[in-house]
Amino acid sequence: MSRRGGSAFSSSSTAEEVTEGIDGTALTAIVTGASSGIGAETSRVLAMRGVHVIMGVRNMVAAKDVKEAILKEIPIAKVDAMELDLSSMASVRKFASEFISSALPLNILINNAGIFGTPFMLSEDNIELQFATNHMGHFLLTNLLLDTMKKTADESKREGRIVNVTSCGHRLTYRGGIRFDKINDESSYQKFRAYAQSKLANILHANELARRLKEDGVDITANSLHPGLIVTNIHRYYFHHGSSNNMLRSIAP
Structure with a gap:
């Protein structure tokens, strides 16, 4: 049996258990990577x-299936899907612009989307793909939506929440931490270290953002979250390339 902490929840607690009794009818949330895995749940x-959930997704067909499944279970659910490719800064800007144009409030931003263990590739913006998708896209998205979140928190008098889904695998990054001068260095690229590097960036982003929001007196919290070992399709590259289970257990959320 898992040892429970002060919250009375443990590693075996489900999302339904943790949110039992909470009324979120006045809230709007964006969840990135919502077409599968942790994001869908x-x-x-x-x-x-x-x-009211806005699913930011790259695969709109998969998102349609998730939305239909949610509505089948919860007919009164408020769920919408919007196209978002976190590896593309143009896509991030388009998503943010369209969301802001909708005039919807934004109480919760869950930066969940991610890729893991990919072969060396550059994004369309010439940034190593894991760093671009896992960190840069979410960093830009958060920055573009921050004024909307501040306005919502001020008008609703309810604390806003920003959550970066990261991993305890951040401890396995390259020696010295984030290699800012070698992000795109293919010759020294190690796919698991690169993943860990992007997850460390998520944590540093949340930490600094939390500090600045508090310093500015803004009623929004920013936190990084390690979800535990949950095997979803984020590991599709990992399994395709036949890496060891020991590394999987040590690095991945």
Whole structure:
């Protein structure tokens, strides 16, 4: 049996258990990477609690299936899908612009989307793909939506929440931490170290953002979250290239 902490929840607690009794009917949330895995379950449970969920997804066909499944279970759910490719800064800007144009409030931003263990590739913006997708896209998205979140927090008098889904694998990054001068260095690229590097960046982003929001007196919290060892399709490259289970256990959320 898992040892429970002060919250009375443990590693075996489900999202439904943690949110039981919470009324989110006045809240709007964006969940990136919501077409599968942790993002899909997060969207389902938020919708179950009455939150208006905007799924930011690259695969709109998969998102349609997730949305239909949620509505089948929860007919009164408020769920919408918008196209978002975190590896593309143009896509991030388009998503943010369209969301802001909708005039919807934004109480919760869950930066969940991610890729893991990819072969060396550059994004369309010439940034190593894991760093571009896992960190740069979310960094830009958060920055573009921050004014909307501040306005929502001020007008609603309810604390805003920003959550970066990261990994304890950040401890396995390259020696010295983030190699800012070698992000795109193919010759020294190690796919698991690169993943860990992007996850360390998520944590540093949340830490600094939390500090600045507090310093400015803004009623928004920013936190990084390690979800535990949850095997989803984020590991598709990992399994395709036949890496060891020991590394998987040590690095991946």
